[in-house]
Amino acid sequence: MIAEHTIRIDSLGAAIAGRGLEAPVIFFLEMHRPLASVVNSLLTAGAPLLSPFIGREWLDSVQSLLENPEELERFMSRLEKGEYSGAAHGRH
Numbered sequence: 001m002i003a004e005h006t007i008r009i010d011s012l013g014a015a016i017a018g019r020g021l022e023a024p025v026i027f028f029l030e031m032h033r034p035l036a037s038v039v040n041s042l043l044t045a046g047a048p049l050l051s052p053f054i055g056r057e058w059l060d061s062v063q064s065l066l067e068n069p070e071e072l073e074r075f076m077s078r079l080e081k082g083e084y085s086g087a088a089h090g091r092h
Helices: 002-018 022-031 033-054 056-067 069-081 085-090
Strands: none
Touching: 002 022, 002 056, 002 069, 022 033, 022 069, 033 056, 033 069, 056 069
16 A cells, blocks of 8 residues: 555656646645645545545545655655656656
């Protein structure tokens, strides 16, 4: 379960890096960090509506990322360092 979660978060980071959106995503996450718990609660409430479109596993991974400040910081740090860029280029 944890390995699958990590793989999904890594693929999310690779998708962001593959589109060259690291800076806007980091800016957005940094700007809205104080609202992470509120967004997490909204995602929990909206899960029945969102999960058919996003998938329950992805929704759980995003919620886990938002509810754990250390994991969110690690994700942003890896985006900033370009650690996902290699994974994005390796997929093509």
